[in-house]
Amino acid sequence: MFDLRSLLSAPPPLDAPVARRAGQLITFGAFAERADAWRTAFAEHAGQHFALYFEDSLEFAAALMGVWHAGKAAWLPGDVLPATLSGLAAHIDGYAGDMPADRATVQALKGSTARWPLLDEQAQQLVIFTSGSSGAPVAIAKRLGQLFAEARALQQLFDERVAQAEVLATVSHQHIYGLLFRVLWPLASGRVFHAERLSYIEDIPARAQGPVVLIASPAHLKRLPEAALAPRAVFSSGGPLPDAAVPDCIAKLGQAPIEVYGSSETGGVAWRQRSGLQAWQALPNVQWRLQDETLEVRSPHLPSSSWTATADRAAPDGEGFTLLGRADRVLKIEEKRVSLSAVEQALLATGLLQDLRVLTLPGPREQLAVVAVPNAAGWTLHANQGKAALANALREALRQQIEAVALPRRWRFVSVLPSNTQGKTTVEALRSLFDPRRPQPRVLIATPTSAELSITVDAALPQFDGHFPDHPILPGVAQLEWAILLGRELFALPPRFLALEGLKFQQVIRPGDTVTLTLDFKPEAGKLNFKYSSERGQHAAGRILFGAAEA
Numbered sequence: 001m002f003d004l005r006s007l008l009s010a011p012p013p014l015d016a017p018v019a020r021r022a023g024q025l026i027t028f029g030a031f032a033e034r035a036d037a038w039r040t041a042f043a044e045h046a047g048q049h050f051a052l053y054f055e056d057s058l059e060f061a062a063a064l065m066g067v068w069h070a071g072k073a074a075w076l077p078g079d080v081l082p083a084t085l086s087g088l089a090a091h092i093d094g095y096a097g098d099m100p101a102d103r104a105t106v107q108a109l110k111g112s113t114a115r116w117p118l119l120d121e122q123a124q125q126l127v128i129f130t131s132g133s134s135g136a137p138v139a140i141a142k143r144l145g146q147l148f149a150e151a152r153a154l155q156q157l158f159d160e161r162v163a164q165a166e167v168l169a170t171v172s173h174q175h176i177y178g179l180l181f182r183v184l185w186p187l188a189s190g191r192v193f194h195a196e197r198l199s200y201i202e203d204i205p206a207r208a209q210g211p212v213v214l215i216a217s218p219a220h221l222k223r224l225p226e227a228a229l230a231p232r233a234v235f236s237s238g239g240p241l242p243d244a245a246v247p248d249c250i251a252k253l254g255q256a257p258i259e260v261y262g263s264s265e266t267g268g269v270a271w272r273q274r275s276g277l278q279a280w281q282a283l284p285n286v287q288w289r290l291q292d293e294t295l296e297v298r299s300p301h302l303p304s305s306s307w308t309a310t311a312d313r314a315a316p317d318g319e320g321f322t323l324l325g326r327a328d329r330v331l332k333i334e335e336k337r338v339s340l341s342a343v344e345q346a347l348l349a350t351g352l353l354q355d356l357r358v359l360t361l362p363g364p365r366e367q368l369a370v371v372a373v374p375n376a377a378g379w380t381l382h383a384n385q386g387k388a389a390l391a392n393a394l395r396e397a398l399r400q401q402i403e404a405v406a407l408p409r410r411w412r413f414v415s416v417l418p419s420n421t422q423g424k425t426t427v428e429a430l431r432s433l434f435d436p437r438r439p440q441p442r443v444l445i446a447t448p449t450s451a452e453l454s455i456t457v458d459a460a461l462p463q464f465d466g467h468f469p470d471h472p473i474l475p476g477v478a479q480l481e482w483a484i485l486l487g488r489e490l491f492a493l494p495p496r497f498l499a500l501e502g503l504k505f506q507q508v509i510r511p512g513d514t515v516t517l518t519l520d521f522k523p524e525a526g527k528l529n530f531k532y533s534s535e536r537g538q539h540a541a542g543r544i545l546f547g548a549a550e551a
Contacts, residue, residue: 047093217423
């Protein structure tokens with residue numbers, strides 16, 4: 001075990017392994033050299049605040065240690081989309097890592113010979129962002145001591161169970177859960193972590209070179225591959241793991257996941273493992289209490305020692321507690337109080353859905369909307385009688401609980417809820433599904449590199465406007481946009497569009513047509529093959545070439 005304050009001033013042996021990259025072990029000495037190169041770069045920069053975004057967890061860890069030892073602050077955006085970086089611009093002085101070409105980045109320099117001082121646990125040198133699952137992401141400043149205390153709690157609770165298994169993750173280190181479990185805890189425990197993030201859990205056998213720990217999210221664990229895997233331990237956080245996913249995890253992973261409850265604001269709060277422990281148990285040094293059913297916590301993971309209210313309701317359960325849903329999910333629609341959690345539970349009780357989210361759509365009149373994943377019965381109703389019939393059946397089930405004026409007005413039925421690199425479903429992603437230009441596909445088959453989707457082409461799509469007034473057809477550019485949009489949602493496509501190859505449009509697609517979109521991604525070549533077909537034959541096909549972001 002190592003103290004993160006003195007990780008570089010009182011390091012482990014320089015030949016000790018710290019990480020694995022492309023199958024090769026990287027020593028602590030090599031890691032320290034990279035951290036020194038980043039410390040030099042940040043120290044020589046006049047700025048104080050830097051946005052860090054790296055795909056590689058080892059390089060990220062070196063840059064993070066470098067910026068902290070330079071006495072400066074790291075801001076961790078969840079992505080590098082133009083809107084995200086524009087929102088950061090007023091708060092930071094520079095960028096580092098895998099940034100778009102239009103952002104001048106700090107580059108690691110030749111290291112210095114300066115000694116490594118102890119890091120100051122009182123220093124506020126990290127800014128993270130909430131996931132945006134209940135609104136726009138919010139920046140949260142952290143003292144180093146909050147992070148180090150949580151790493152120590154994880155060591156105390158789980159080190160013996162995990163032993164020296166290597167750490168593999170499906171989640172990003174740009175968020176608090178991935179940062180702690182994928183980087184800081186392994187560094188503090190001397191445990192090898194993998195630099196590359198798993199795109200799919202089924203990649204574990206190709207990566208594992210001995211016992212492994214899997215750091216995952218509910219979004220990944222509720223869609224497990226058939227192949228049996230046997231990690232030393234499995235962790236899940238970032239949202240509730242559905243009850244139905246637990247037996248599948250036990251069958252395919254040999255164990256129930258260790259679930260960790262907390263938030264970006266509170267840090268880790270409690271844990272459970274539902275093969276035997278149903279109630280949430282507090283993490284070491286975390287205290288909790290209930291005030292009018294609202295859960296309040298006090299811990300070294302918080303910015304102060306005072307009691308802090310969470311956004312969750314809870315009830316006592318033995319020595320722990322049971323969560324009852326979010327306290328902030330009650331709102332007014334047309335002056336009527338509506339519990340979004342109650343709506344979701346009522347819809348699940350219909351036996352037509354396996355997962356869903358209820359949200360509000362902004363506009364002149366705020367309205368409820370539902371994004372739902374039907375089960376087999378729901379999809380059968382959808383196929384036989386149409387989307388409207390399924391939506392009407394669900395709406396009728398709600399009439400006993402909700403006044404008509406507050407019933408959901410908009411519905412989207414999808415094969416899987418959208419999720420980000422942390423496995424979280426954000427409000428922004430859900431609202432994007434209601435873009436009138438977007439298709440509403442059903443995923444029929446999906447693998448890490450291929451997919452087959454069914455799309456019924458809505459006659460109301462704005463792409464038909466003016467194309468053509470008397471004989472509307474779906475423009476070829478819209479077909480290309482859909483292939484790229486859905487390809488990015490299903491696969492880890494490189495960020496930059498380069499070219500089109502072998503493009504052919506054989507038959508027009510008309511309003512009301514149901515077409516099959518087949519996607520085949522070739523990662524080694526950066527090519528996405530697409531084909532639109534129907535019972536009438538092939539409509540269009542081609543290849544889209546992508547490349548890495550410009551340096």
